[in-house]
Amino acid sequence: MGAIEPGVEPLDAAAAGHWQVVFDRSAGLFAGLADGSRMGLVARSALGAVGGRHAAGVAAMLAGAAGPRMRAFEAREGAIEVRESTYSGYARAGVEILFAVDDAALARMRGLAADSVLGALKLALRTGDAMFYVFRTKYELQDAGYEDFLDTLGLAFLGACR
C-alpha cells in the first residue's frame, strides 16, 4: 500500500480495493440500504473540522480551490460500491453521512484485515479519532435503511444525554 499523504485519504487502487472488500464482507449490514444512498469518507485534516480551521477551508473551497478527495460509498442493489469523489463542503457533499477520520486512524485501518476495519472505525469514533456527520434526519436515515449500520458502529441513533 502507498504511503499516506497527510490530509488526503489515499485513493490508489489498492486502498479502494481494500474498502470494497470491507463492504463486501459486511454486505448484510447494507442489504436494506436504498439504491443511491451515499456515505463519504475524508481525511479529517483535509476537511478542516479541527477547531478554528474550518472557515479557512470553506473559504478556499468557495474560491475555487480543489476540495479534498473523498471516498464515496454508494448503495447499489443491496451492495456498496466504492467510488472516488471530491468533497466540496458540507452543503454539496452529496452524501447522507460523512466520516472524517484522523490520518493516523486511516493509516491503521488500511493496515488491517478487511474484517477488522469497521470495528476499527467504530473504535475511532468512540475515541474521537474519527468524526461523524449526518445530513439527514433520523427518520430519513431509517427509511433509507441505515439503522443496522449505524447501530453496528455503536452510534446512538437518537439524541443521547448519557
Next chain:
Amino acid sequence: MTVKPGERKLPELFRPGRIGRFATRNLIKYGACCVSNYNERDGRISKRELARTRIIAGTGCGMITNQGAYPDPLGEGKAYFRQVAIHDDRFLPEFEEIAGYIHDEGAVAIQQILHAGRYGGIDLGYCIQPSIVPQTLPHFRPPREMSVADIRAVVDQHATAAKRAIRAGFDGTEVTSFMGYLLANFNSRFTNQRTDAYGGSIENRGRFMRELIDGIKQATPDHPLIIRLNGAELMDRWGGNTEDECFELMQQAVDCGVDMISVTVGWQEAPESSIGRDIAPGHWNYLAARAKKLFPNTLIAFGNRLPDPRMANECIAKGEFDFWEVCRPLLADPELVHKAAEDRLDEVRRCVGSLNCLSRLFRDLPYTCTMNPALGHEVEPEYQIRPAAVKKRILVVGAGPAGLECAITAAKRGHTVVVLDKGDRIGGNLVAYAKLDLARSEDLSSIVSHYEVMTRKLGVEIRFNTEATPKLMRGLLHQFDVAVVAAGARIDRARLAGVEGAGRMLDAIDVAHGRVATGREVVVVGAGKIGLVVAESLAQAGAKVTIVEEDKRIAGDVMPSFKWRHSAWVEELGIETLTQTRVQRVTASGVDVVSEKGGERHVPADTVIAATPRLPNQQLFHDFEWMIDELHGCGDSLVPRGLDAAIHEGYRLGCRL
C-alpha cells in the same frame, strides 16, 4: 424554628443562603430538570405540568429552577417536542401560577431560558448555530448560520423573556449551555468557526455570552442571573473546548457580574458518558471545586451525578461549591430533601442513573422515571397512594421488584400484605444482576435495600424458602382476599429444543446467581441484556467469552441510551460476537454454530450458557383461578421486560387493589 434531626447531621446543606437580595432557607437548588414533554405543542404549560411543578415546589429546596423555556416565536430555540415557551405574554398566567407555587413553599423562584441552538428547531427543518457544523446525531436538524442581526435578535429575545419571567413573579433567571445548547455553541471551538467578532479567539467566542448577560442584566437589573456553563464539554477530542478554555469562559461570565455559575458536564453528542450509570457519584466534583477556587466571590452551584446529600454536605463544608444543585435524584424521590431533614435517608428511593427519563424525551415522549411511577401522573387518582376503602389481606407471590413494589404500595394504603418467595432473600433476579453489573452495582442493589427497609418499616411479612404451589394455596384458602402473581420469568429452554446436546447448557439465571460454576472458555447463547450482563462479568473475571445471537444485533432489549455502553464493553473486554448465527450442537468440546449465510464453525468452550429470550411464569394464574377472590399479575410474569415495567406495574397494581 425547630431544627430537625437530619438537619443537625447535614448542617451545611441546611444552612440558610442568599442569592442577590433573596434569602434561601437552605443550600439546595432544584436544577432545571423539568423539560418534561408534558406541555402543549405551542409551548403553553399544561395542567399535567402544573401538577408536576406543584410537586417540585414542595420538594423542600431553598431555590427552585423552573424548566427551560424557549424564548423565540419561531421555535428555533425549541429542543423538545412539548417544551415550554416564554416568547409571548399569552403564556404568562401559567408562569405566574408556578412562581406562586414556589413562593408558597418558601423557595426562591428561578426561571430558566433555554435556547437549544444546535439541538433546536425541533418543529422546523433547520436549527441555528454560530457556524454551519453538521449534526453528529440524526435526531437533530441541519444547521443554518446566524447573521449578526440574528445574534442581536436572539439576545433581545432572551432579555424580553427574562423580563417576562420577572413579571410573572420569578425572582431571577438562568441561561443554560447544558449539553450543547446555543450558548455552548458560541463558546465552543467545535461549533463556532466564525471569522467575525463572534468567533475565533476565546474572547470573541465568549462575546455572545457576554452580550446575553449584559442584555438580561439590563432588562432585569434587580434580579439575580444564573448561568450554566460546562466545566468540561467532553468534546475536546472533536475540536471542542478544553477544560482550561471552559474555565476561561467562566471567568468572562464572572467579569460580567453573573450572580451564580452552575457548573455542568458534557454535550449530547460527546463520545463519552457524563451522567450515566457508569459514572461514579462525585466523579465530576473536581470541576466545581476548581470553579470555586478560581471564583471565590461568585456563587457556585453543582450537582451532576452527585446524588447523595451527605456527599453534598461534605463538599459544601470543604468549600467545593455553595449550592447543591439536584435534578434526577428529586425525580426519583421528590421527598429526598424532607427525608434527609428528618433523618430518614434509609427510606430514599435513589436515582439509579438509568436515564429512562432523558431517553424518552428524545423519542418525543413525556418523561417518566424508573424509580418513580407517579412522576407525571400527579393529577391522576389511579397513581395516588390513598387509604384503601376496604382493607384486604393480600398474598404476593415473588419478592422481585414487581412483587415488592406492589407489596409496599398496598401496605402504605392499609392492606395487610404477605409475600412468598422460593429464595432466601428479597430482590429476585435483580440481586444477581446487580452483583454482576459493570456500570454501578450499588445503584441496582440500592433498589433491593430500599425494599428491605420499606417492607420492614411497613410490616410486610415475607416468607422465604416458600414455593407457591396449588397444594400450599389449598392450605391458605380463605386466609387471603387477593393473590398477586409476580413470579417473574425464566429462560425459554424450549427455543433450544432443536439443538443437539442442549441439555449440556447452563441457565443464564443460575449462572447470574452463582448457583453453578463456569469455566475459562464460555459461549453465551443470546445477546439480550441477561446474556450480555453474564458474558461481560465472566469476561471481566478472565474467561474467554463468545456470544452467539440469532438476531442481526446485540442488546435488542436494552434501553436506547444504554445500548452503546454494552457494545463498548463487549469490545473492550474482547468478547467475540457472532450475530445472525444459530447454535446447532453442543458437545463436550464446545458448540457448532451456523451463520445465516450457511457458514459452519466450531467454537471451543468448556461452558455453554443459555440466555435466550424468557418465558413468563404464568402457571399460577391457572392454578389459583378458583381458589381466591381476586387474582392479579404484574411484571415479567405477564410479559418479560425489565425493571421499569416491573416497578411501574407493581406500583399501579398496589394503588388500585
